[in-house]
Amino acid sequence: MLIRDILNLKGGTIYSVESAAALTAAVALMVEHDIGSLVVIDRGRMSGMLTFREVLQALDGTGGSLVEMTAQDVMVRDPICGRPADTIDELREVMTEHHVRYLPVKDADKLIGIISFHDVAKALIKETRMENRLLRRYIESEPAERG
DSSP: OBHHHHHHHHOOOOOEEETTSBHHHHHHHHHHHTOSEEEEEETTEEEEEEEHHHHHHHHHHHTSOOTTOBHHHHSEESOOOBOTTOBHHHHHHHHHHTTOSEEEEEETTEEEEEEEHHHHHHHHHHHHHHHHHHHHHHHHHSOOOOO
8 A cells, every 4th residue: 555545545634834823823723623733834835744742842841831832933844754655664664763643745845645643554454454355255265175
């Protein structure tokens, strides 16, 4: 399975905020849509990623106040990106090695989606179910051995 296939399964919604957006507004957007990451946009292009991990680190670093912070203050700059033709195994390896739960996917310089570790898990479950069904059909269609 390719990253392109996972993006097709989940749809193409990309949630984003401007780099100068208040961090509290970014958190509100994440809560509203029940998502764990946002693309940070600067002059129409992705400049970083903001995930709940960065928000928690900011909360810890400021003693619990996000009031004066912006998305660009805490975002991950130049995040690692995947490509549509990468395999799910390559994707899992990159996400695990770099300890990222959300991976932007770019086709050349164009952002085409975000893949979460949850998306990967769902895709693997779907792929495993399909393989199991095919194996069952194969086994059931084999004639019984005669003694």
